Amino acid sequence: MVSMAPERQTRWWDARPRLLVLLTASIALGFAIGVPLVPHSPVEMVVFDVVLLNAAPLVASLLCLRAARRVPQERLIWWGAAAASVLNVVGSLVYALAVAPLPEQPFPSVADVFWLASYPALCVVALALLRSRVPRLQLSIWLDGLVGALGVTAVAATLFITPAITAPHLDALATAANLAYPVADVLLLALLGAVPAVLGARIDGVVAVLCVILASKLVGDVLVAAAQAGDGYEPGGPIDLMWMANAVLTAAAAAAARPRRYSWASPAAGPGWHALGVPLVCTVAALAVLALEWGDGRLGVGEVCALACVLASLARSTLTFQELRSLHEVRRQAATDHLTGLPNRRALETEMDVLVGDGRRVALIVLDLDGFKAVNDGLGHHAGDDLLRRLGDRLRPALRPGDLLFRLGGDEFAVLLPGATGEAADECARRMHDLVCRPVELDGVQVRVGASLGIATAPDQATTVDDLLRCADRAMYTAKSARGGVRWFSPADGADVMRGRDAGDPDRGLAFCPRVTADGRVVAVVALLAERRTERWRAADLGALDDAGEAVAGWWPTSQVPVQLSVSASDLALRRLPDRVAAALLRAGLPATAVLLRLDRSALSAAPEEIPVLLAGLRSRGIPTVVETYGSGAVALARLRDLPADGIVLDPAVAADVVTDARSALVVGHTVALARALGSTVHADSVDVHTDATLARLGCQVLRTAGDPLPADDLERWLRQRDGSPPGVAVH
Secondary structure (H helix, E strand, O other): OOOOOOOOOOOHHHHOHHHHHHHHHHHHHHHHHHHHHOOOOHHHHHHHHHHHHHHHHHHHHHHHHHHHHHOHHHHHHHHHHHHHHHHHHHHHHHHHHHHOOOOOOOOOOHHHHHHHHHHHHHHHHHHHHHHHHOOOOOHHHHHHHHHHHHHHHHHHHHHHHHHHHOOOOOOHHHHHHHHHHHHHHHHHHHHHHHHHHHHOOOOOHHHHHHHHHHHHHHHHHHHHHHHHHOOOOOOOOOOHHHHHHHHHHHHHHHHOOOOOOOOOOOHHHOOOOHHHHHHHHHHHHHHHHHHHHOOOOOOOHHHHHHHHHHHHHHHHHHHHHHHHHHHHHHHHHHOEOOOOOOEOHHHHHHHHHHHHHOOOOEEEEEEEEEOHHHHHHHHOHHHHHHHHHHHHHHHHHHOOOOOEEEEEEOOEEEEEEEOOOHHHHHHHHHHHHHHHHOOEEEOOEEEOOEEEEEEEEEOOOOOOHHHHHHHHHHHHHHHHHOOOEEEEOOHHHHOOOOOOOOOOOOOOOOEEEEEEOOOOOEEEEEEEEEOOOOOOEEEOEHHHHHHHHHHHHHHOOOOOOOEEEEEOHHHHHOOOHHHHHHHHHHHOOOOHHHEEEEEOHHHHHHOOOOHHHHHHHHHHOOOOEEEEOOOOOHHHHHHHHOOOOOEEEOOHHHHOOOOOOHHHHHHHHHHHHHHHHOOOEEEEEOOOHHHHHHHHHOOOEEEEEOOOOEOHHHHHHHHHOOOOOOOOOOOO
């Protein structure tokens, strides 16, 4: 027996929205027929002033309720519109049945209570409409909109509304009621227009329809108020056609409501000159109203709105000062290392931009601690943090007045010496080395760490910020390879740093080695450089990006295989690295997918707080990345969460044990699951046949190197004939 779920019953008015819009328009047309018959007979009054005049907004309110159900994110808007329509209907019925038959009609009457009660509902509509278009509308934008609305209302009330609708025979209460309608209309209309004007945004169809409705209501209310100031208001006349037109517009807008995403200019992106121009003009207008009207002994509506506009403008100015103070503090924190309180890498680059850009003489010292990892592992990270703070304080006395000390990240510091001679820079570096090597007591334990310092100067050794950073960094690594001390940058350590190239063997140049899957598919080509002394190949870093780009441009039209370059700790000295990679690809005429960047462990350890930002910047430009993981367990898995890379390379120590160690297999399985959930793939270097099969079964893409390194031309020929192996090399 097949059971069928009961179908959701649909209300008749929920299924035929177009018919209801046509019904509303027909009612409005029928009402228009009775306009020439004013004054109406008792029967005509029932037909036109009671039935038709109120039937149209009632149908419109039904469509508003339907729209509230159909578009949940705009529910408050349509509920407010329905409530406003119903309140107007109640007011009209009270007026037609209880007020109009009286010999002398009071003003204001009980009907005005219901009509005026519709304005809070309309205010909810306007505010909810603005909030739905700009979900993160800041207080400053609300204040700007309020200043604009109050300024426009002050001018309109002073110059147009008050002179047109005040009369000597109206008492204070009647005058206030007469002014309340058009002033409220102007305030709502101005608020609805001021916020998008401040943002510089183009309003959408729903907002435009509401503006038309409010404008039509304003015209109708001004005409009614003028009639009240004259011979009195006669219901059923041409003015009431305004309400019927509004009912038709409301019904049409509600019937057309659909779930959709609206987007106005985001305040966080900066609204431009509109944010200053609109509030400024409206504040000046409010001050002009006060200058013209103040001192006559009466406090009119225009003056009240002008005073409120000035007060809102003062509140906005106070908020602006607070925002500027907060912005200054944010900028200060962005240029400060939170652990040591020293300026950070960003601050260093800013200072170097000025000094190097002006061609001034400057020396840069880069310091890296030796043995810091042992402190972290042995005494804990809190001891390592304490050591960094103490060393930051200890290094300051080694500097001259005007020298600047920075923490670059991890256990790396830098000193910028404007105008320093080579001798002064060398003396400063040696003082720093001596200070760092002195023992430090941490948790009751005497601890010693060493230091490797590299020195480079501009403009004699480098002419750009990036070159100066790379030169000092190379000198520091030279010192580290010699087990610490102070080293000056030497062309022998990297003669082609100025050209942005790596110091490989010029006779052998770049070579390339394919990386293939188990079925022989080439997924990338690793760029390699020969080390001059050892004659061994090593992965080329970003210094070889331009040469690698030229090589890829040769095979890319026929074989779209990316080149893999390594990103090491020294490459992190490059400023705006994602932009530089994208620019190099653009120069070579290649897409972003033509290069694959592999971040090694040294990069991840050197600047762990900067790597996620770097990866996000590369991903936003479409440049694929893979990162090398290290270790296992919860720490390694937690690191993956914060690394928005396209691929993850397993730690070889973990991958090699998946066959013999069940825990390693479990770690790999969890890593693969987490990586997939984060949108990444997991790669593993080939180990052996059994291990590769296990890794593949766990979800890893196992890659192996296909043969010996090849020059670009030979590789291009091999890629065109990929069904074979590299010349003289078997793929296995």
